[in-house]
Amino acid sequence: MHPTEIVLSPRLRSTPYEARVFENGIKTFTIYNHMTLPVNFTSVEDQYHHLCEHVQLWDVAAERQVEVVGPDALRLVELITPREVAHCKVGQCIYAPLADEDGLVINDPIILRLAEDRFWISIADSDVKFWIKGIAYGRGFDAKVFEPDVSPLAVQGPKADDVMAELVGEDIRALKFFRFIETDIAGTPVVLARSGWSGQGGFEIYLQDSSKGLPLWDAVWAVGQKYNIRAGSPNQIERLETGLKSYGSDMTHDDNILECGFERYLNLDKSAEYMAREALQQISRDGVRRKLCHVEVQGAALPALRERWALQSDGRKVGDASSCAYSPKHQANLLFAMLSSEVSTPGTELSLVVDGSAHQAIVRDERWK
Amino acid sequence: MHPTEIVLSPRLRSTPYEARVFENGIKTFTIYNHMTLPVNFTSVEDQYHHLCEHVQLWDVAAERQVEVVGPDALRLVELITPREVAHCKVGQCIYAPLADEDGLVINDPIILRLAEDRFWISIADSDVKFWIKGIAYGRGFDAKVFEPDVSPLAVQGPKADDVMAELVGEDIRALKFFRFIETDIAGTPVVLARSGWSGQGGFEIYLQDSSKGLPLWDAVWAVGQKYNIRAGSPNQIERLETGLKSYGSDMTHDDNILECGFERYLNLDKSAEYMAREALQQISRDGVRRKLCHVEVQGAALPALRERWALQSDGRKVGDASSCAYSPKHQANLLFAMLSSEVSTPGTELSLVVDGSAHQAIVRDERWK
Numbered sequence: 182m183h184p185t186e187i188v189l190s191p192r193l194r195s196t197p198y199e200a201r202v203f204e205n206g207i208k209t210f211t212i213y214n215h216m217t218l219p220v221n222f223t224s225v226e227d228q229y230h231h232l233c234e235h236v237q238l239w240d241v242a243a244e245r246q247v248e249v250v251g252p253d254a255l256r257l258v259e260l261i262t263p264r265e266v267a268h269c270k271v272g273q274c275i276y277a278p279l280a281d282e283d284g285l286v287i288n289d290p291i292i293l294r295l296a297e298d299r300f301w302i303s304i305a306d307s308d309v310k311f312w313i314k315g316i317a318y319g320r321g322f323d324a325k326v327f328e329p330d331v332s333p334l335a336v337q338g339p340k341a342d343d344v345m346a347e348l349v350g351e352d353i354r355a356l357k358f359f360r361f362i363e364t365d366i367a368g369t370p371v372v373l374a375r376s377g378w379s380g381q382g383g384f385e386i387y388l389q390d391s392s393k394g395l396p397l398w399d400a401v402w403a404v405g406q407k408y409n410i411r412a413g414s415p416n417q418i419e420r421l422e423t424g425l426k427s428y429g430s431d432m433t434h435d436d437n438i439l440e441c442g443f444e445r446y447l448n449l450d451k452s453a454e455y456m457a458r459e460a461l462q463q464i465s466r467d468g469v470r471r472k473l474c475h476v477e478v479q480g481a482a483l484p485a486l487r488e489r490w491a492l493q494s495d496g497r498k499v500g501d502a503s504s505c506a507y508s509p510k511h512q513a514n515l516l517f518a519m520l521s522s523e524v525s526t527p528g529t530e531l532s533l534v535v536d537g538s539a540h541q542a543i544v545r546d547e548r549w550k
Numbered sequence: 551m552h553p554t555e556i557v558l559s560p561r562l563r564s565t566p567y568e569a570r571v572f573e574n575g576i577k578t579f580t581i582y583n584h585m586t587l588p589v590n591f592t593s594v595e596d597q598y599h600h601l602c603e604h605v606q607l608w609d610v611a612a613e614r615q616v617e618v619v620g621p622d623a624l625r626l627v628e629l630i631t632p633r634e635v636a637h638c639k640v641g642q643c644i645y646a647p648l649a650d651e652d653g654l655v656i657n658d659p660i661i662l663r664l665a666e667d668r669f670w671i672s673i674a675d676s677d678v679k680f681w682i683k684g685i686a687y688g689r690g691f692d693a694k695v696f697e698p699d700v701s702p703l704a705v706q707g708p709k710a711d712d713v714m715a716e717l718v719g720e721d722i723r724a725l726k727f728f729r730f731i732e733t734d735i736a737g738t739p740v741v742l743a744r745s746g747w748s749g750q751g752g753f754e755i756y757l758q759d760s761s762k763g764l765p766l767w768d769a770v771w772a773v774g775q776k777y778n779i780r781a782g783s784p785n786q787i788e789r790l791e792t793g794l795k796s797y798g799s800d801m802t803h804d805d806n807i808l809e810c811g812f813e814r815y816l817n818l819d820k821s822a823e824y825m826a827r828e829a830l831q832q833i834s835r836d837g838v839r840r841k842l843c844h845v846e847v848q849g850a851a852l853p854a855l856r857e858r859w860a861l862q863s864d865g866r867k868v869g870d871a872s873s874c875a876y877s878p879k880h881q882a883n884l885l886f887a888m889l890s891s892e893v894s895t896p897g898t899e900l901s902l903v904v905d906g907s908a909h910q911a912i913v914r915d916e917r918w919k
Contacts, residue, residue, distance in 0.1 A: 306584065316684040
């Protein structure tokens with residue numbers, strides 16, 4: 182496998198920030214929700230160290246929104262997730278994995294409640310809009326479901342609060358995690374949330390007019406100069422250390438929601454109707470057969486992972502690793518892997534097979550201990 | 551905009567043929583249905599000339615299938631398209647654009663009827679599976695909807711018949727357009743259809759076991775040697791000349807199905823229930839306001855198109871071009887563009903704006919005349 186270019190055509194949608202991404206010397210992209218998502222400006226390692234120390238500006242417009250609005254909006258959003266949505270207040274975000282009638286994962290979005298009857302579902306990489314539209318049509322719900330012109334820009338890292346305080350005022354420091362306000366930046370209305378796909382703290386700025394992307398980028402960039410701001414992106418090392426799973430890699434529509442470590446967010450007995458109830462209650466009674474786990478491999482950094490790597494126990498395949506990064510903090514390779522339940526206990530020793538070679542691996546807990 | 555690499559992770563699924571694609575020196579990829587789709591091995595021009603003269607092997611595994619099977623399968627498939635499906639015989643393929651309850655395009659697949667109650671919907675780049683699953687759930691239909699382990703490999707070009715005749719026997723030459731048979735190649739069962747995303751003729755081989763991709767590729771490759779077979783891909787020049795539109799570029803979920811030039815395939819009065827009926831009959835009565843058109847620009851080759859280009863008439867914006875290629879055959883740039891109906895008549899002169907410069911453009915008919 183050698184490096185290959187990506188051909189950017191209108192089908193792979195551009196973002197409102199893309200000109201700045203190129204000006205900052207982007208080297209690699211991925212595609213996410215039919216849109217470009219920047220990956221590397223320098224190197225994953227360099228960007229990791231900078232992210233953990235300073236502040237970065239991320240073009241995460243590819244985190245698209247599905248807006249659900251109307252008299253049946255709450256009923257519809259409750260229907261698609263085993264998480265309790267009614268308790269989510271206006272101005273609040275919740276992490277709410279979506280599950281179909283078989284309990285299989287459709288996506289793991291953040292849901293923002295903008296009004297009693299209006300939600301943004303901020304999605305990972307699958308066309309959730311079409312699924313919800315199909316359900317709303319089939320059930321005859323009175324709700325509009327569409328993709329609004331909304332493109333998040335993330336400000337992540339320990340100095341994110343300093344940057345945002347200069348930009349919108351000191352009060353922003355008091356904004357709680359997973360809460361948002363509506364304000365103006367660079368003359369354009371934005372939803373500003375304390376959230377983002379890293380464990381380093383920060384904000385997501387939901388731009389609502391794609392023609393204003395560059396002024397918004399430039400406003401944050403100008404204030405960020407004295408904090409050593411750089412263009413960045415969700416970082417593979419940092420997300421492994423923090424334990425952030427990626428839909429499409431670590432869990433897919435082949436996995437049921439109880440296998441993915443989401444239990445703490447769910448309420449299988451919630452009072453509202455949800456389509457996965459019967460399937461999940463059955464799985465819950467029977468017990469899950471697989472578990473999404475943290476696995477560590479000591480020694481030198483492993484190569485880039487293109488396809489899943491097998492994990493074995495006594496020569497028998499017991500799972501697959503789906504993400505990997507070498508962590509400077511842990512001085513080890515960190516992996517996410519879907520494992521048979523009987524080998525999912527922290528401390529269990531396994532064998533990881535990479536290009537025909539076996540490496541000693543050990544199951545860890547969620548804090549990599 | 552400078553060339554950028556793509557980062558291949560498990561989220562961007564590999565295909566059963568990918569090892570051969572790399573061995574043949576792939577230079578550029580696109581991403582399609584969360585999967586790699588090869589673009590350039592040499593250059594678009596070189597591959598165009600070879601495709602029109604010889605035969606090529608295309609890894610089009612990214613054309614994923616949505617299988618719909620069960621007692622309500624036909625009812626469900628009828629529901630999602632304004633094309634008549636009941637008339638499609640077992641062993642036949644039909645081009646059947648999908649439309650939602652507002653008449654907007656969800657995808658423009660080929661549908662293969664494998665049995666009276668079993669269909670493969672061979673999709674362009676959107677998660678049709680989730681949409682159909684949502685509808686089936688919402689309506690309580692008795693049908694299973696899933697993505698089977700099916701990965702098409704296309705054999706395209708004027709010598710495709712010679713290659714396939716050597717591989718599966720002379721009878722294959724008599725297979726009609728958009729008909730398929732079930733047979734074995736390289737010891738694995740395949741669905742073999744006369745179809746493919748070019749106007750040069752050829753076949754699509756639907757592999758049904760992804761572990762058999764390389765033997766299948768190698769079997770076609772071996773027979774193809776004396777016909778000058780090469781690794782190739784859907785070709786931008788050829789598809790413009792042939793008039794093949796691409797979902798996500800040329801038409802999207804923002805466009806209604808009657809604006810896209812699909813009329814010849816549709817029957818708005820079909821007897822079966824379909825969800826777009828009311829919307830499309832209304833649009834049909836009112837007349838469409840826009841039309842997906844063929845537009846020609848004389849002169850030197852235009853640059854690569856990243857985002858849509860505006861088309862103007864008397865200084866007023868009247869549309870957008872979404873695809874472009876310089877055609878050696880027509881000695882001109884060929885473009886697809888969504889235009890206001892009043893400027894959609896062949897022969898209409900317009901102005902195309904590329905990077906601030908205006909170019910004279912002319913609307914053509916579907917044969918570029």
